[in-house]
Amino acid sequence: xxxxxxxxxxxxxxxxxxxxxxxxxxxxxxxxxxxxxxxxxxxxxxxxxxxxxxxxxxxxxxxxxxxxxxxxxxxxxxxxxxxxxxxxxxxxxxxxxxxxxxxxxxxxxxxxxxxxxxxxxxxxxxxxxxxxxxxxxxxxxxxxxxxxxxxxxxxxxxxxxxxxxxxxxxxxxxxxxxxxxxxxxxxxxxxxxxxxxxxxxxxxxxxxxxxxxxxxxxxxxxxxxxxxxxxxxxxxxxxxxxxxxxxxxxxxxxxxxxxxxxxxxxxxxxxxxxxxxxxxxxxxxxxxxxxxxxxxxxxxxxxxxxxxxxxxxxxxxxxxxxxxxxxxxxxxxxxxxxxxxxxxxxxxxxxxxxxxxxxxxxxxxxxxxxxxxxxxxxxxxxxxxxxxxxxxxxxxxxxxxxxxxxxxxxxxxxxxxxxxxxxxxxxxxxxxxxxxxxxxxxxxxxxxxxxxxxxxxxxxxxxxxxxxxxxxxxxxxxxxxxxxxxxxxxxxxxxxxxxxxxxxxxxxxxxxxxxxxxxxxxxxxxxxxxxxxxxxxxxxxxxxxxxxxxxxxxxxxxxxxxxxxxxxxxxxxxx
Amino acid sequence: xxxxxxxxxxxxxxxxxxxxxxxxxxxxxxxxxxxxxxxxxxxxxxxxxxxxxxxxxxxxxxxxxxxxxxxxxxxxxxxxxxxxxxxxxxxxxxxxxxxxxxxxxxxxxxxxxxxxxxxxxxxxxxxxxxxxxxxxxxxxxxxxxxxxxxxxxxxxxxxxxxxxxxxxxxxxxxxxxxxxxxxxxxxxxxxxxxxxxxxxxxxxxxxxxxxxxxxxxxxxxxxxxxxxxxxxxxxxxxxxxxxxxxxxxxxxxxxxxxxxxxxxxxxxxxxxxxxxxxxxxxxxxxxxxxxxxxxxxxxxxxxxxxxxxxxxxxxxxxxxxxxxxxxxx
Numbered sequence: 052x053x054x055x056x057x058x059x060x061x062x063x064x065x066x067x068x069x070x071x072x073x074x075x076x077x078x079x080x081x082x083x084x085x086x087x088x089x090x091x092x093x094x095x096x097x098x099x100x101x102x103x104x105x106x107x108x109x110x111x112x113x114x115x116x117x118x119x120x121x122x123x124x125x126x127x128x129x130x131x132x133x134x135x136x137x138x139x140x141x142x143x144x145x146x147x148x149x150x151x152x153x154x155x156x157x158x159x160x161x162x163x164x165x166x167x168x169x170x171x172x173x174x175x176x177x178x179x180x181x182x183x184x185x186x187x188x189x190x191x192x193x194x195x196x197x198x199x200x201x202x203x204x205x206x207x208x209x210x211x212x213x214x215x216x217x218x219x220x221x222x223x224x225x226x227x228x229x230x231x232x233x234x235x236x237x238x239x240x241x242x243x244x245x246x247x248x249x250x251x252x253x254x255x256x257x258x259x260x261x262x263x264x265x266x267x268x269x270x271x272x273x274x275x276x277x278x279x280x281x282x283x284x285x286x287x288x289x290x291x292x293x294x295x296x297x298x299x300x301x302x303x304x305x306x307x308x309x310x311x312x313x314x315x316x317x318x319x320x321x322x323x324x325x326x327x328x329x330x331x332x333x334x335x336x337x338x339x340x341x342x343x344x345x346x347x348x349x350x351x352x353x354x355x356x357x358x359x360x361x362x363x364x365x366x367x368x369x370x371x372x373x374x375x376x377x378x379x380x381x382x383x384x385x386x387x388x389x390x391x392x393x394x395x396x397x398x399x400x401x402x403x404x405x406x407x408x409x410x411x412x413x414x415x416x417x418x419x420x421x422x423x424x425x426x427x428x429x430x431x432x433x434x435x436x437x438x439x440x441x442x443x444x445x446x447x448x449x450x451x452x453x454x455x456x457x458x459x460x461x462x463x464x465x466x467x468x469x470x471x472x473x474x475x476x477x478x479x480x481x482x483x484x485x486x487x488x489x490x491x492x493x494x495x496x497x498x499x500x501x502x503x504x505x506x507x508x509x510x511x512x513x514x515x516x517x518x519x520x521x522x523x524x525x526x527x528x529x530x531x532x533x534x535x536x537x538x539x540x541x542x543x544x545x546x547x548x549x550x551x552x553x554x555x556x557x558x559x560x561x562x563x564x565x566x567x568x569x570x571x572x573x574x575x576x577x578x579x580x581x582x583x584x585x586x587x588x589x590x591x592x593x594x595x596x597x598x599x600x601x602x603x604x605x606x607x608x609x610x611x612x613x614x615x616x617x618x619x620x621x622x623x624x625x626x
Numbered sequence: 627x628x629x630x631x632x633x634x635x636x637x638x639x640x641x642x643x644x645x646x647x648x649x650x651x652x653x654x655x656x657x658x659x660x661x662x663x664x665x666x667x668x669x670x671x672x673x674x675x676x677x678x679x680x681x682x683x684x685x686x687x688x689x690x691x692x693x694x695x696x697x698x699x700x701x702x703x704x705x706x707x708x709x710x711x712x713x714x715x716x717x718x719x720x721x722x723x724x725x726x727x728x729x730x731x732x733x734x735x736x737x738x739x740x741x742x743x744x745x746x747x748x749x750x751x752x753x754x755x756x757x758x759x760x761x762x763x764x765x766x767x768x769x770x771x772x773x774x775x776x777x778x779x780x781x782x783x784x785x786x787x788x789x790x791x792x793x794x795x796x797x798x799x800x801x802x803x804x805x806x807x808x809x810x811x812x813x814x815x816x817x818x819x820x821x822x823x824x825x826x827x828x829x830x831x832x833x834x835x836x837x838x839x840x841x842x843x844x845x846x847x848x849x850x851x852x853x854x855x856x857x858x859x860x861x862x863x864x865x866x867x868x869x870x871x872x873x874x875x876x877x878x879x880x881x882x883x884x885x886x887x888x889x890x891x892x893x894x895x896x897x898x899x900x901x902x903x904x905x906x907x908x909x910x911x912x913x914x915x916x917x918x919x920x921x922x923x924x925x926x927x928x929x930x931x932x933x934x935x936x937x938x939x940x941x942x943x944x945x946x947x948x949x950x951x952x953x954x955x
Contacts, residue, residue, distance in 0.1 A: 092678075092680060092686075092688065093733070093737075095686075095687065095775070095776050096678075096680055096686045096687060096688050097686075098680070098681070098686075100681065100685045100686050100775075101681060101683075101685060101686075112756065149756060149757055152757040152758065153749070153753045153757075153758070154747060155746065155747030155805075155808065155810065155811075157765045157768045157769055157772055157808070158757075158765065159762060159765055159766070159769075160760060160761065160762035160765055161762070162762070163759070164759035164760050164761055164762070165756075165757060165759060166757050167762065182765075182769060182772065183766075183769050185685075185769070185772065185773065188685055188772075188775065189769070189772050192772065192774075192776075193747075196745050196746035196747070197746060199740070199741055199745065199746060200746040230726060230732075259680040259681040259682070259686060260679060260680050260681075260682065261680045293682060295682065295683045296683070365766070369685075372684070373683055373684075376684070376702055376704075377683065379657065494669070494670075494673070495673075496668075496669035496670070538673065539672075539673035539674060540673050540674035542637065542639045542674070543639070544637075544638050544639055544676075544726065544727050545676045545726055545727040545728075545730050546674075546676075547668070547673075547676055547677075548668075548673035548674060
């Protein structure tokens with residue numbers, strides 16, 4: 052499909068078809084650009100589906116103000132979020148939600164037929180708009196409908212392997228069509244990366260199996276910096292073992308967290324906000340309970356029983372199903388054992404508020420013509436800790452901005468002459484030699500597993516120098532094993548073994564970036580908690596960490612950027 | 627627990643490609659799902675086994691396949707529930723869609739149909755400044771249909787698609803219903819016209835397969851029936867399906883039982899010679915087997931009381947009442 056388009060190229064090529072990607076494509080299309088969306092899965096399979104609880108917006112006609120939302124976000128970020136970006140997001144939230152409603156999203160209503168809101172963690176007001184507990188799915192499917200309506204071509208089940216960069220400008224990408232195994236170089240005046248998160252770098256994780264950090268590595272290798280990679284969010288309520296997510300909406304609806312004595316232990320950690328303190332705070336509290344012997348079989352308990360069957364059925368139906376299917380628990384009758392689990396990457400490809408991965412004023416270096424939005428990007432609105440229901444908002448506001456900006460930027464900048472067949476050929480040969488490699492006793496799955504469990508052990512809720520250095524050492528060993536491991540499926544049609552091998556290459560790069568950033572930040576802030584540096588240190592560390600990849604594969608170059616503070620100077624953070 | 631998965635495999639790149647069964651035996655935990663087992667096979671036994679999967683929690687819709695002959699999500703199906711006493715279960719790709727490789731099918735025919743039903747909101751008039759004001763009940767009702775994750779399980783097991791690939795199918799029609807029932811959509815009339823064309827709602831045989839296999843409780847067939855009712859109420863009575871339904875009701879009401887001779891005449895029209903000639907072979911076979919309905923159709927005893935009951939039922943149900951209006955036209 053779309054073969055003529057692939058040959059001729061696009062003004063805007065969006066990689067990733069979750070919410071950020073489709074929102075970007077729609078915005079670029081409305082600007083009159085020739086745009087296509089490419090994704091390694093069908094758009095409605097994207098991981099935006101998994102956002103259950105809601106999407107934040109401060110609607111003024113409900114008596115809320117964007118400043119309040121922004122302050123909660125700044126505080127949630129432990130003052131690492133850039134306040135200019137947070138202001139943009141919170142100011143534009145209202146129009147974005149209303150826009151979604153007009154597109155056909157079936158938000159739950161209040162008694163007057165207006166949009167209804169529920170409470171979420173780390174916020175003083177109920178401002179999360181929602182569709183039962185399928186908010187992400189309901190928005191994702193509507194966004195797909197809008198893409199169909201607009202007639203935007205979809206390159207479905209294409210895996211992007213390389214960005215094409217010439218003279219510091221991104222001019223397209225190389226991609227593998229999964230179904231046929233053919234490799235193509237696709238010209239594009241601009242590329243928008245919206246490939247989502249890197250959850251599978253950790254094991255377990257709430258993330259879908261497709262969340263392998265592709266876009267982060269693509270940008271990193273193309274010369275763009277990764278920012279604040281140490282900021283990895285552990286979600287307080289995930290199922291043991293599989294890591295399947297239980298929405299924060301459960302606590303938003305009033306569920307309790309209990310230890311083995313049946314005590315609501317959050318009273319000791321966050322007396323005001325209790326279960327609805329921000330995620331890093333709750334996750335640390337749970338881990339402390341578990342490590343100090345007050346857990347139940349490596350877990351604490353999430354108790355929904357007092358909410359009543361009607362409320363559970365109407366507002367938490369998916370959680371009811373998930374607990375029944377994956378934990379064998381009827382939440383109307385018993386509490387669910389849960390533990391903190393890797394959930395979200397706050398860091399990512401450094402962008403400005405227009406989604407640009409370069410800085411026209413030259414404060415930092417990047418790649419012209421390259422844009423990013425959503426979880427793979429770092430604007431940064433989430434700083435050191437993301438608030439629940441801010442991620443959907445981030446994807447939509449900055450997806451739209453990236454799409455619009457890319458379309459306008461592309462208009463005035465035709466493609467330079469580029470040897471596309473050369474780029475295609477290079478990757479084709481890479482794949483051939485990977486497939487031709489002899490099989491040894493090792494396997495992609497084993498390397499992947501060891502990487503994930505290493506990251507969970509040493510880069511989880513609590514970290515220290517010794518652990519991080521051990522993780523880095525392990526990762527280097529895994530990289531060496533990766534360079535030797537063979538792929539057992541030698542075909543080209545829907546070769547998922549090949550796909551996993553390519554993804555693992557990307558994941559190892561992300562894992563190393565996380566570990567190096569975590570080693571560098573010698574303080575504790577938000578989700579990054581160093582046992583050896585347990586305090587926040589605003590004197591030295593009120594700044595972002597930027598990593599530039601060293602083309603020789605040696606230690607990356609580290610740079611710093613000050614945090615943008617507009618009106619909320621750092622304060623002590625308590626909930 | 628020891629299980630044996632008999633997996634239907636197909637590799638189009640084989641010298642002589644044809645589907646075959648392959649057995650994998652493995653030890654699993656009591657709580658493991660079919661997807662857990664397939665992933666372990668792929669990781670530890672056979673990297674070449676192709677399947678789609680992503681979220682592991684029944685929201686992305688990637689891993690629909692046939693397990694013991696019935697379409698479902700592999701991630702939602704516990705091995706303990708489907709393995710026989712000997713621990714054996716079969717795993718096949720979905721039906722009604724071309725197989726690409728092993729458990730991976732080409733869903734393009736299905737996505738085409740989602741396009742064909744114009745699965746996007748078509749509001750009338752200018753958008754309001756704020757949100758549309760609609761009752762929460764209307765949204766909760768739509769949320770049931772919005773639960774659809776487009777996994778294709780219903781498409782796979784639809785008995786109509788098996789014989790007629792032009793049928794829009796349960797998933798696309800359930801999606802279509804979501805717009806017809808949305809108070810914000812302004813194209814209801816045009817939509818109902820489109821959905822009652824050949825290949826649309828009247829082609830469903832009400833076999834319940836889609837309701838049974840849907841892993842998300844969407845009940846596509848019920849949405850199709852709701853579309854039929856709304857189409858008739860909107861005046862789309864001039865289709866074979868609608869006429870068949872209305873004639874059925876009228877004939878039964880008249881005599882207390884179905885007049886099988888007049889049903890096709892009323893459905894197709896007394897003067898529709900080509901269609902009626904087409905039915906002749908059926909009539910001949912029925913005669914030969916002595917199953918032809920009698921040309922002298924007699925009402926049941928006590929038919930007057932029966933008619934009164936029907937009338938009371940109509941008054942009690944508003945939608946049935948609309949059907950009656952349609953029928954008398």
